[in-house]
Every structure is written in structure tokens, then in C-alpha cells.
Amino acid sequence: MTDLSTLPELSLIETRILGTLFEKQRTVPDTYPLSLNALQAGCNQKTSRHPVIEVQEAELVQALEALRERGLVAEVSGSRVTRYEHRLEKGLGVPGQAASLIAVLMLRGPQTAGELRLNSERLHRFADISSVEAFLEELAEREGGPLVIQLPRLPGARENRWMHCLSGVPEVMPGAAAAPRESGDLARRVEALEAEVAELRAQIQALLDR
Structure with a gap:
């Protein structure tokens, strides 16, 4: 590892x-x-x-x-x-499924597990959000150091976002602005x-x- x-x-x-x-x-x-x-x-x-x-x-x-x-x-x-x-x-010692999640986090910034499942569909199709969360938890609990971290829930948000740690473990700022979200069928x-x-x-x- x-x-x-x-x-x-x-x-x-x-x-x-x-x-x-x-x-x-x-x-x-x-x-x-x-x-x-x-x-x-x-x-x-x-x-x-x-x-x-x-x-x-x-x-x-x-x-x-x-x-x-x-x-x-x-x-x-x-x-x-x-x-x-x-x-x-x-290079990171991770399977392709986990690498797909890391790649999407590098391309799009912090996202929830649901957003990651949607945005990574063209890279790897996860069966459900639970499978995404399982890989995220493995990446966060690696013995060699976390590759992702779960951010505190933003005010009014229903889910926590995740962020990669390849640029260093971020300093978590409560209430920080979220990355713009694309929502709705038309936007997708x-x-x-x-x-x-x-x-x-x-x-x-x-x-x-x-």
C-alpha cells in the first residue's frame, strides 16, 4: 500500500x-x-x-x-x-473503482456520495450509493494515510461532501461555500x-x- x-x-x-x-x-x-x-x-x-x-x-x-x-x-x-x-x-495502490472516485474529485471538487455516483458513471458504474460510500470509507481509513476526507455538513445540506487529499489534508472551515452544483434533468x-x-x-x- x-x-x-x-x-x-x-x-x-x-x-x-x-x-x-x-x-x-x-x-x-x-x-x-x-x-x-x-x-x-x-x-x-x-x-x-x-x-x-x-x-x-x-x-x-x-x-x-x-x-x-x-x-x-x-x-x-x-x-x-x-x-x-x-x-x-x-501509483496510489488503489483499485479502478476507487481511482474513478478520486479522478472525479480531482476534476470537479468536493461532492456528496450521490453526486460522485452520478458524475463517475462514465468512468465506473456503481450499483448504488452504498457501494460508493464503502469505497470512500476505505480511502479515508487507509493505513498509509487518507486519500479522501469527509467534510462537515454545510448549513441546509442533507449530505456531507467528500474531498481528495492529494493536495494535502484540507483545513475544514465550517460554513464554507459549496462548489456550484448542476441539478435537474436539463442541466445533466x-x-x-x-x-x-x-x-x-x-x-x-x-x-x-x-
């Missing part, structure tokens, strides 16, 4: 890279591993991301090198364009369509890279 104390705290860009690589491996496997351009586009997506960021190429290259040195990212040869793939499960349909557009763009970029 990976000892979290031996893993340096990851920056926002580094966690965004890992989350994006994991997401694209599951959602657009034909374009994975990702080229630098495709990875940059995925990191800078306006949908399914919180916070939305604008990563420059130089920042991306620097973060990739740091992740490569830590064994969390690898370069893949064999084509005229350098491509990158994650080593999230092996719009997001699904936008995600499909993003995947098509990634596939087009992959074809151009080749």
Missing part, C-alpha cells in the same frame, strides 16, 4: 492532469494515451470541471515532468507525437452533450496529431 506521506502534495494542475488522463482513458479510449495538445484541451475544458482553469503549455510540460518523476504519469513512444498516460491505480443533458462535443474534439485532435 502506498504511504501517502512519501507522496509530495500535488498542485491543482497536477491533479487536473491526472483526472483528465483517467477520464479520457475511460471515455475516449481510441484517442488514449493523449498528446500534449489533447491533454491541454482536456484540462482546460469548461464542462465537468471545477474550478475551470486555463493551463499554458509550459505549465503543462513542467507538471507532467513532476508527475513522471513521481511515477504517476508515463510517456508513451511509438508515434511521431509524444503521448502521456496515467499510473493512478498503481446539456452537460452530457457538451462532454460528447469535448470527446469529439479530442478525437479530431488525435487524428490531426497522427
Whole structure:
């Protein structure tokens, strides 16, 4: 089991890279591993991301090198364009189901177990919320250090949110503002369509890279 104390705290860009690589491996496997351009586009997506960021190429290259040195990212040869793939499960010592939850937390910020089940459906389909909670509890109680933490319930909220600890164990501030939530069937349909557009763009970029 990976000892979290031996893993340096990851920056926002580094966690965004890992989350994006994991997401694209599951959602657009034909374009994975990702080229630098495709990875940059995925990191800078306006949908399914919180916070939305604008990563420059130089920042991306620097973060990739740091992740490569830590064994969390690898370069893949064999084509005229350098491509990158994650080593999230092996690097953290977790199964794919747990890695799916961590990836969604890295991409979207703190979420409830119900939100995690919905938002991770394209990465791994959990049978019910109980199975999500079981994996979250295992990640929170790891001997090598917690990979996720349960945040105090916000005023008026019915569920606690969870947050990943790869950027350090957060200082919990009661009453802190929650990340914006997307709710309602219309919002979910719009997001699904936008995600499909993003995947098509990634596939087009992959074809151009080749």
C-alpha cells in the first residue's frame, strides 16, 4: 500500500492532469494515451470541471515532468507525437473503482456520495450509493494515510461532501461555500452533450496529431 506521506502534495494542475488522463482513458479510449495538445484541451475544458482553469503549455510540460518523476504519469513512444498516460491505480495502490472516485474529485471538487455516483458513471458504474460510500470509507481509513476526507455538513445540506487529499489534508472551515452544483434533468443533458462535443474534439485532435 502506498504511504501517502512519501507522496509530495500535488498542485491543482497536477491533479487536473491526472483526472483528465483517467477520464479520457475511460471515455475516449481510441484517442488514449493523449498528446500534449489533447491533454491541454482536456484540462482546460469548461464542462465537468471545477474550478475551470486555463493551463499554458509550459505549465503543462513542467507538471507532467513532476508527475513522471513521481511515477504517476508515463510517456508513451511509438508515434511521431509524444503521448502521456496515467499510473493512478498503481501509483496510489488503489483499485479502478476507487481511482474513478478520486479522478472525479480531482476534476470537479468536493461532492456528496450521490453526486460522485452520478458524475463517475462514465468512468465506473456503481450499483448504488452504498457501494460508493464503502469505497470512500476505505480511502479515508487507509493505513498509509487518507486519500479522501469527509467534510462537515454545510448549513441546509442533507449530505456531507467528500474531498481528495492529494493536495494535502484540507483545513475544514465550517460554513464554507459549496462548489456550484448542476441539478435537474436539463442541466445533466446539456452537460452530457457538451462532454460528447469535448470527446469529439479530442478525437479530431488525435487524428490531426497522427
